[in-house]
Amino acid sequence: MQKTPRNILLTVIAFLVVSSAAVTVPAEFQDLYPVLQSELSSYIGTVHSVWKGSKSPVLFGAELIPADDYDAIYNAARNNQLNSYYDQFMTPYINGLQTVGVKSVKFLIHFPLLYQPFYTNYLGDTNGTAYNNLIAFYQKLVNDLHGRGIAVIIQSQVQPAGNGPLTGDPLNLAAYYQSLSFSQHIQGRAQNALTIALQLKPDILNVSPEPDTEGGKSGRAELMPRPENPNFAGNVQQIQSTILRTLTAANIPGLHTRMKLAVGMGTWERDLPTILRNETSMAGVDVIDIHVHLINTIRTKNFLTEILTIADAAHAAGKATGMDEDWEFKQRDSELSRGGYGRGGVPMSVIDARDHWSFWAPVDQAFLEAMVDTAYYEKMLYFDASEPNQFFAYLDYSNTPGCDTNSFRGAAPSLVCSPKQWNAASYRAVYQSLGSSPATLTSTGAFYRKLIQANP
Numbered sequence: 428m429q430k431t432p433r434n435i436l437l438t439v440i441a442f443l444v445v446s447s448a449a450v451t452v453p454a455e456f457q458d459l460y461p462v463l464q465s466e467l468s469s470y471i472g473t474v475h476s477v478w479k480g481s482k483s484p485v486l487f488g489a490e491l492i493p494a495d496d497y498d499a500i501y502n503a504a505r506n507n508q509l510n511s512y513y514d515q516f517m518t519p520y521i522n523g524l525q526t527v528g529v530k531s532v533k534f535l536i537h538f539p540l541l542y543q544p545f546y547t548n549y550l551g552d553t554n555g556t557a558y559n560n561l562i563a564f565y566q567k568l569v570n571d572l573h574g575r576g577i578a579v580i581i582q583s584q585v586q587p588a589g590n591g592p593l594t595g596d597p598l599n600l601a602a603y604y605q606s607l608s609f610s611q612h613i614q615g616r617a618q619n620a621l622t623i624a625l626q627l628k629p630d631i632l633n634v635s636p637e638p639d640t641e642g643g644k645s646g647r648a649e650l651m652p653r654p655e656n657p658n659f660a661g662n663v664q665q666i667q668s669t670i671l672r673t674l675t676a677a678n679i680p681g682l683h684t685r686m687k688l689a690v691g692m693g694t695w696e697r698d699l700p701t702i703l704r705n706e707t708s709m710a711g712v713d714v715i716d717i718h719v720h721l722i723n724t725i726r727t728k729n730f731l732t733e734i735l736t737i738a739d740a741a742h743a744a745g746k747a748t749g750m751d752e753d754w755e756f757k758q759r760d761s762e763l764s765r766g767g768y769g770r771g772g773v774p775m776s777v778i779d780a781r782d783h784w785s786f787w788a789p790v791d792q793a794f795l796e797a798m799v800d801t802a803y804y805e806k807m808l809y810f811d812a813s814e815p816n817q818f819f820a821y822l823d824y825s826n827t828p829g830c831d832t833n834s835f836r837g838a839a840p841s842l843v844c845s846p847k848q849w850n851a852a853s854y855r856a857v858y859q860s861l862g863s864s865p866a867t868l869t870s871t872g873a874f875y876r877k878l879i880q881a882n883p
Contacts, residue, residue: 450786450788450789451786452786453786453824453825455839455841456757456781456786459757459758459759460786462759463722463755463757463790464789464790464793466723466724467722467731467755467790467793467794470722470729470731470732470797471793471796471797471800473732474735474797474800474801474804477804478800478803478804481803482803482881482882482883483803483806484882484883485799485802485803485806485808485809485810485882486530486531486578486808486809486810487528487529487530487531487799487802487809487810487811487878487879488524488529488530488531488532488577488580488809488810488811488812489524489527489529489533489811489812489813489875490533490811490812490813490814490815491517491520491533491534492520492815492816493516493517494517494534494535494568495534495535497535497537497586498597499512499516500512500561501557501561501597501598502597503564504556504557504558504560504561504564505552505556505560507560509561509563509564512564513564513567513568516858517568519858519862520861521571521575521577522861522864522865523818523819523860523861523866524577524815525575525577526865526866526868526872526876527818527868527875527876527879528876528880529577530577530578530882531577531578531580531630531809531811532572532577532811533580533582533752534568534580534581535581535583535584536565536581536582536583536619536627537582537583537585537586537619538583538584538585538586538615538616538619539615539619540561540586540619541558541565541619541622541623541626542615542619542622543555543558543618543622544615544618545603545615549603549606550598562622562626565626565627566626569627569628569629578630578631579627580630580631580633580749580809581627581629581631581632581633582633582751582752583616583619583620583623583632583634584635584637584640584641584644585604585616585641585644585645586600586644587644588600588601588604588646604645604646604647605646609647609649609662612645612647612666613666613669614669616666616669617669617670617673617674618673620632620634620670620673621673621674621677624674624677624679625677625679628681628685628686629686630686630687631687631689631714631749631751631808631809632687632688632689633689633690633691633716633751634667634670634674634688634689634690635663635667635670635690635691636689636716636718636751637691637693637696637718638650638652638660638663638692638696638702639693639696639697639698641663641666642659649662650663650666652696652697653697659698660698660701660705663705664705664709667690667705667706667712668709671688671709671710671712672711674688674711683711683713687713687714687747687808688711688712688713688714689712689713689715689716690706690709690714690715690716691706691714691715691716691717691751692706692715692716692717692718692737693717693718693719694717694719694721694730694731694733694734694737695720695721695730695733699733703736707740707741707743707746708744712746713746713747714746714748714749714808715738715740715741715746715747715748716750716751717734717737717738717749717750718750718751718752718753719734719750719753719754719755719798720753720755720756721756721763722756723758723763724760725760725763731797734801735801735805738801738805739805742805742806747808748805748806748808749808749809749810750807750809750810750811751809751811752811752813753798753810753811753812753813754782754791754812754813755790755791755794756778757778757782757787758773758778762778774846776847777841779850780846780849781841782814783816783817783821783822783849783850783852784822784824785821785822785823785824787817787821788817788821788869788871791817791871792870792871792875795812795871795874795875795878796878798810798812799878799879812875815872816853816854816857817869817871817872818868818869818871818875819860819861819866819867819868819869819872820856820859821869822849822852822853824840824841825840827844827849827852828852828855829844829848829852829855830843830844830848830852
């Protein structure tokens with residue numbers, strides 16, 4: 428018998444209460460844990476007050492994390508070691524995601540990774556070894572996924588730039604981006620997207636996922652969403668429209684049918700009404716993509732309900748919707764900067780490292796259920812979860828291999844080891860899980876598998 432929305436809501440609330448009672452929350456997070464649960468239960472109540480339980484087909488999936496590691500992939504391409512990288516990291520992860528039951532996979536190929544002039548003019552790679560190897564690697568990946576019946580979503584923006592290897596940016600992209608005029612930046616972004624479309628033929632190509640992050644990642648003043656940059660929204664629109672015109676002019680077979688074009692935004696955008704108005708009115712856009720991370724309510728601004736605001740506006744404009752990046756930040760209101768945007772003095776690496784700990788599993792599962800039900804309610808084309816490492820392994824907060832937390836009594840384990848150490852421990856645990864056949868799933872992985880098995 429189909430549950431009514433009220434019964435569904437009561438079931439979810441009961442799940443949250445029972446789960447939290449069974450979980451020992453470390454003292455460090457006893458203030459944060461119930462706040463996150465409250466935000467999610469409130470949002471689930473909002474969705475279930477309007478959703479009647481009907482389900483339309485959605486491509487439920489997850490992010491293919493090993494395909495996002497541009498540093499490792501570039502070095503393997505330069506040294507002709509991509510086949511080894513594929514066998515060691517890509518294949519086990521894809522197999523693991525199939526154990527979960529995904530129907531779509533999302534990964535990143537940001538500018539300038541597939542922009543050939545970057546290799547010849549900036550890196551001096553005149554023989555094209557790295558570039559050609561990268562094309563072949565991603566073609567192999569797309570063909571592999573399609574051969575398994577998995578839809579491919581590729582996101583293309585800019586790669587976060589630093590100043591050399593110590594910042595995790597071995598190609599010194601900060602200097603590269605600054606060497607370009609804004610016009611050259613736009614043309615490079617368009618050509619990177621065109622290469623993806625022509626050479627890889629994804630099912631969904633998201634050419635501009637987060638307008639407000641492109642400036643921070645590239646260091647371009649024209650793209651900084653701040654009060655002293657009144658041209659921000661117009662500059663973003665210039666990038667998006669140039670990419671769309673470039674793709675349209677190429678006469679790509681199946682464009683807008685076999686290959687949908689997406690642009691999008693995070694729920695936290697400073698200039699959300701303007702960005703939303705521009706994107707929903709833009710010719711050539713098939714899908715409005717929504718990114719979800721913050722689940723806080725800051726001075727009456729509720730980041731979760733902005734999902735519904737964006738999706739409803741997109742549908743009113745005749746656009747489809749989807750979500751290709753979404754995982755709740757374990758972040759206090761006090762850890763957000765003024766207005767709820769950016770970080771309030773807490774490095775993003777610290778926030779991300781919190782995902783690994785097993786006591787968060789009930790919160791993660793409640794978030795996934797809320798997003799899956801939202802995808803059904805809004806009749807989205809796809810939903811891809813962003814942190815599927817938690818489908819295969821969680822870490823013990825107080826006893827993690829590689830982090831000697833037991834020797835530091837009185838200190839919070841999160842402070843004993845760095846985020847890099849927590850990440851390394853997580854990756855070891857994940858690939859141990861992926862080494863079994865089928866992959867071992869955590870309670871969250873099994874929970875997501877059950878959720879998406881009901882997909883019509």
